[in-house]
Amino acid sequence: MEVFKKTKIYDFATYSSYGLIVSAILCIGAIALIVIKDFKLGIDFAGGSVVQIQYDTQPQAPLSEIREILSQYEVFKGFQVSEFGAPNEVLIKLPIVENPKTSTLQMVQEVLKPTGDFSIRRNDEIGAKVGDEFKRKGILSLALAFVAMMIYISFRYEWRFSLAGVMALIHDVILASAVVIIADIDFNLEVLAALLTLIGYSINDTIIIFDRIREQMLSKRINDMKYVINEAVSRTLSRTLLTSLTVFFVVLTLYLFGGEIIKGFSLPMLAGVIVGTYSSMFVAPRLALVFGFSLEEYYQKEMKKLKKQEEKKRLRAMYENGRV
DSSP states (O other): OOSSSOOOOHHHHHHHHHHHHHHHHHHHHHHHHHHHHHHOOOHHHHHHEEEEEESSSSSOOOOHHHHHHTOOGGGGGTTTTEESSSSEEEEEEEEESSSOSSOHHHHHHHTTGGGEEEEEEEEEEOOOOHHHHHHHHHHHHHHHHHHHHHHHHHHOOHHHHHHHHHHHHHHHHHHHHHHHHHHOOOOOOHHHHHHHHHHHHHHHHHHHHHHHHHHHHHHHHHHHHHHHHHHEEEEEEEHHHHHHHHHHHHHHHHHHHHHHGGGGHHHHHHHHHHHHHHHHTTTHHHHHTOOOOHHHHHHHHHHHHHHHHHHHHHHHHHTTTTTO
């Protein structure tokens, strides 16, 4: 299926010059936001308890009363109370309780009895040691994903394309992470899963365009790299838009109807699909030029490879004929 029956060659190389400027500004702003505000770590990484309660007879949860009661206990210092999904549901986040006499859940049930009849919908508890382990493994998984992608692209393409592809991935992850901070979402395992999924999705889009660029370079022997980029992005534009829109509407459905509990995954992916599609067309190919990729050098290397292959074939033929 194709969106465009007749392929028009658009000047993406010129547009991408402005795209790099926009991306640089956005990345600087995103990094500043991450440094200044930092992520709000969920209990997966920070440790602590999450208790979700639902009031059975009240149409709206007494949030102010809950906050007032919890603030009277030193053990709950640093708590967070927010509405969760419905007006009568509340999500309570509590810090790690040192040497508790009873479980955190029992303590919450006991102190909140005066607020009305409620039932426990969810209770998650993670210790500080487990949270630190999750944090280390999360950072390691992101780092290994970037390294694996760079090795894969280096093996398949010229090293400047590898560096451009990885830089585009870092660009996507930074901007998606900034959206998490702006939306005030806890950084937990769901957000980490979204960022890892985004890496795989974004590099797939980039690889399709890089493949087309390589085909053009090998088949037509064109000396204008900008034209090669324009042709490659324009020829793959139909496929890129169809794939991106399909994923976008699926993730949008998850975000709108999946409830609060899945927003940690759906929102970063929603932003990531947009940013990843943009970076595949306007950032990654242009960065290969910025890093000094030259068609003339590429053709010279290809000619040397062909000569070596022909020499090996000649020597093999001589050996098989008994001349060596």
